[in-house]
Amino acid sequence: MKLFTVGPVACPPEVLEEMKRQMFSHRSKEYKEVHRQTVERLQRFLETENQVFLFPSSGSGVMEATVRNCVERKMLCCISGAFGKRYAQVGESNGKEVERLETMLGKPTTPELLDEKLSSSPDVEAVAITYNETSVGLLNPLPELAKVVKKHGKLLFVDAVSAMGGVELKVDEWGIDVCFTSSQKCFGIPPGLAVASVSEDALKQSERAKDKGWYFDFKLYEKYQKEQSSTHMTPPVPQILALNKELGVIETEGGKQKRFELYSKRIRKIKEGVEGLGLSLFPQKGYESPTVTCVNAPKEISGLEVYERMRERGFELAKGYGELKERTFRIGNMGYIPLEYVDEMLQALADLVK
Amino acid sequence: MKLFTVGPVACPPEVLEEMKRQMFSHRSKEYKEVHRQTVERLQRFLETENQVFLFPSSGSGVMEATVRNCVERKMLCCISGAFGKRYAQVGESNGKEVERLETMLGKPTTPELLDEKLSSSPDVEAVAITYNETSVGLLNPLPELAKVVKKHGKLLFVDAVSAMGGVELKVDEWGIDVCFTSSQKCFGIPPGLAVASVSEDALKQSERAKDKGWYFDFKLYEKYQKEQSSTHMTPPVPQILALNKELGVIETEGGKQKRFELYSKRIRKIKEGVEGLGLSLFPQKGYESPTVTCVNAPKEISGLEVYERMRERGFELAKGYGELKERTFRIGNMGYIPLEYVDEMLQALADLVK
Numbered sequence: 001m002k003l004f005t006v007g008p009v010a011c012p013p014e015v016l017e018e019m020k021r022q023m024f025s026h027r028s029k030e031y032k033e034v035h036r037q038t039v040e041r042l043q044r045f046l047e048t049e050n051q052v053f054l055f056p057s058s059g060s061g062v063m064e065a066t067v068r069n070c071v072e073r074k075m076l077c078c079i080s081g082a083f084g085k086r087y088a089q090v091g092e093s094n095g096k097e098v099e100r101l102e103t104m105l106g107k108p109t110t111p112e113l114l115d116e117k118l119s120s121s122p123d124v125e126a127v128a129i130t131y132n133e134t135s136v137g138l139l140n141p142l143p144e145l146a147k148v149v150k151k152h153g154k155l156l157f158v159d160a161v162s163a164m165g166g167v168e169l170k171v172d173e174w175g176i177d178v179c180f181t182s183s184q185k186c187f188g189i190p191p192g193l194a195v196a197s198v199s200e201d202a203l204k205q206s207e208r209a210k211d212k213g214w215y216f217d218f219k220l221y222e223k224y225q226k227e228q229s230s231t232h233m234t235p236p237v238p239q240i241l242a243l244n245k246e247l248g249v250i251e252t253e254g255g256k257q258k259r260f261e262l263y264s265k266r267i268r269k270i271k272e273g274v275e276g277l278g279l280s281l282f283p284q285k286g287y288e289s290p291t292v293t294c295v296n297a298p299k300e301i302s303g304l305e306v307y308e309r310m311r312e313r314g315f316e317l318a319k320g321y322g323e324l325k326e327r328t329f330r331i332g333n334m335g336y337i338p339l340e341y342v343d344e345m346l347q348a349l350a351d352l353v354k
Numbered sequence: 355m356k357l358f359t360v361g362p363v364a365c366p367p368e369v370l371e372e373m374k375r376q377m378f379s380h381r382s383k384e385y386k387e388v389h390r391q392t393v394e395r396l397q398r399f400l401e402t403e404n405q406v407f408l409f410p411s412s413g414s415g416v417m418e419a420t421v422r423n424c425v426e427r428k429m430l431c432c433i434s435g436a437f438g439k440r441y442a443q444v445g446e447s448n449g450k451e452v453e454r455l456e457t458m459l460g461k462p463t464t465p466e467l468l469d470e471k472l473s474s475s476p477d478v479e480a481v482a483i484t485y486n487e488t489s490v491g492l493l494n495p496l497p498e499l500a501k502v503v504k505k506h507g508k509l510l511f512v513d514a515v516s517a518m519g520g521v522e523l524k525v526d527e528w529g530i531d532v533c534f535t536s537s538q539k540c541f542g543i544p545p546g547l548a549v550a551s552v553s554e555d556a557l558k559q560s561e562r563a564k565d566k567g568w569y570f571d572f573k574l575y576e577k578y579q580k581e582q583s584s585t586h587m588t589p590p591v592p593q594i595l596a597l598n599k600e601l602g603v604i605e606t607e608g609g610k611q612k613r614f615e616l617y618s619k620r621i622r623k624i625k626e627g628v629e630g631l632g633l634s635l636f637p638q639k640g641y642e643s644p645t646v647t648c649v650n651a652p653k654e655i656s657g658l659e660v661y662e663r664m665r666e667r668g669f670e671l672a673k674g675y676g677e678l679k680e681r682t683f684r685i686g687n688m689g690y691i692p693l694e695y696v697d698e699m700l701q702a703l704a705d706l707v708k
Contacts, residue, residue, distance in 0.1 A: 008377040008591055020374035023362035023544050058410045058587040064569040095565030190377050192546040192590030211449030215418040233412040236546030237362055
């Protein structure tokens with residue numbers, strides 16, 4: 001099966017080889033060296049001097065971490081789809097008040113809307129933004145949104161789950177307080193690991209936080225990283241080894257710009273191919289995601305049927321998400337996808353919709 | 355390096371092979387089948403009709419889960435070492451009141467002590483017990499302790515992290531409400547996955563819990579398991595594949611009793627070997643752990659030195675934990691340890707201490 005999933009995505013061969021390495025103690029010298037190197041590579045990748053922590057969790061675990069460490073009472077969630085909604089749900093289930101700035105499905109959060117919202121709700125402490133909303137294939141204008149958040153002096157959490165590794169993220173320049181992803185997206189690693197950069201302001205907030213719990217306590221991550229180059233619990237060693245390996249590959253193969261070029265090239269091929277079949281994309285023009293293409297289903301076939309029939313042909317795409325399950329299907333552009341797979345996938349799709 | 359660690363432990367070859375499998379979606383039919391099978395095998399292994407959930411976390415994550423789902427105000431932590439202390443810390447950091455029943459290092463919690471404590475503190479809602487306290491190599495008398503907890507009508511949480519898979523655990527017969535472990539101990543899987551059986555009483559408590567959060571919400575685990583044979587976030591697929599594989603191996607190789615016999619045989623060999631060198635064990639006689647041997651360091655060499663010098667000889671043991679770092683060293687008996695490795699390790703240890 002050739003994968004065009006939205007996560008877990010297909011992993012490159014060198015990553016899978018790394019996953020089968022024999023284990024060793026997370027308190028050993030060998031582990032500490034790998035941990036240190038992985039963190040430094042992520043800092044370079046994100047162009048940040050903030051600390052970067054490694055979490056034994058999925059990306060959603062870091063949503064919970066931001067809420068518990070950095071929000072005392074109230075936060076704002078910008079919602080462009082299912083994962084923005086999840087952020088709000090995580091906030092409320094942790095007892096916080098959540099303001100919502102929700103756009104119609106397929107429309108981005110704009111700087112104007114955000115500015116207006118923050119002016120009328122000056123008491124929110126932090127703003128959560130989904131950079132790339134996987135459920136609708138939409139990329140929010142993060143650099144502009146970040147400026148608005150900083151103008152209002154709020155903490156900024158960025159869910160970069162389906163963005164980091166496939167599209168630029170300048171953490172310090174843009175002023176992101178917590179920027180996180182999980183392993184199974186653009187980095188092309190199996191699931192089980194999340195990573196996040198955490199600013200000094202976020203850590204200060206964590207220091208004051210009450211009842212923040214143990215598992216996601218930023219201050220404990222900081223302490224163990226500084227003192228032991230490790231985590232306060234056992235980390236997912238295979239996924240960390242694999243991520244370290246892949247970050248090394250990115251560095252030796254021309255750096256992150258080269259990687260972003262590959263993503264651009266593939267997404268153009270996918271987008272042009274799909275449109276060439278007379279199909280249209282779901283999100284508003286100009287905001288299409290570079291990592292996942294959300295396609296309106298053709299009149300004769302439902303999105304779900306496209307998904308099932310493509311599977312029969314050996315291609316695992318992604319179903320439409322939630323209320324878009326029938327109306328759309330999605331084509332992932334993350335992880336290990338050789339360019340010739342894209343041609344084959346488009347050919348199979350052509351046979352299906354013609 | 356031959357591993358006698360206390361986790362992550364060495365994994366058998368079939369587990370490492372499974373770890374390198376190409377990924378697939380956690381919403382696919384293939385994943386659902388693996389998830390369902392893993393859960394059913396764990397239920398058989400634990401002799402329980404309770405639900406068993408798979409957590410994208412370390413074992414300590416499930417400590418946090420029990421506290422947040424099932425404790426409204428106050429719990430009792432039985433402490434025989436570092437991991438009992440951790441449980442108390444997790445309770446307090448989540449804003450709960452924690453009563454402590456702490457024994458001297460190396461001494462077990464006895465049913466008499468527990469009965470007395472519960473009689474004088476009738477307002478605790480739940481009792482947490484570390485079955486096997488890894489830090490001191492001690493096995494608490496769980497079946498007898500469980501009877502006391504149930505007599506007092508309290509919820510029972512069992513940290514079975516370094517026990518499950520190496521020693522018997524009868525969840526329903528003993529009346530354990532939440533019984534958990536992580537992958538990197540007796541099952542011999544890499545770290546990144548925790549598993550727990552959760553009783554109906556625990557789920558009822560979770561239903562009433564306020565501000566319990568999203569990531570560790572038992573009711574969400576239940577919902578997604580029932581409706582989708584999956585989890586509400588992306589699970590650590592490689593570790594689940596590997597655990598399923600290994601549980602299958604245990605079943606086809608004569609069942610869990612056969613596996614426990616292997617653990618008994620190895621631990622006897624280790625214990626007799628160590629004592630044959632004139633060394634003594636740290637914990638109280640009769641309560642020595644079947645999965646990790648905590649050895650008093652010889653007079654001439656500190657525990658830390660034993661650890662370092664054994665490393666030079668190609669054997670990774672475990673350092674003493676916390677305040678026992680100088681006074682003890684530990685020999686793990688978990689995961690992939692062929693019997694001949696035990697002989698070689700004991701020979702190297704003999705050369706060192708003679």
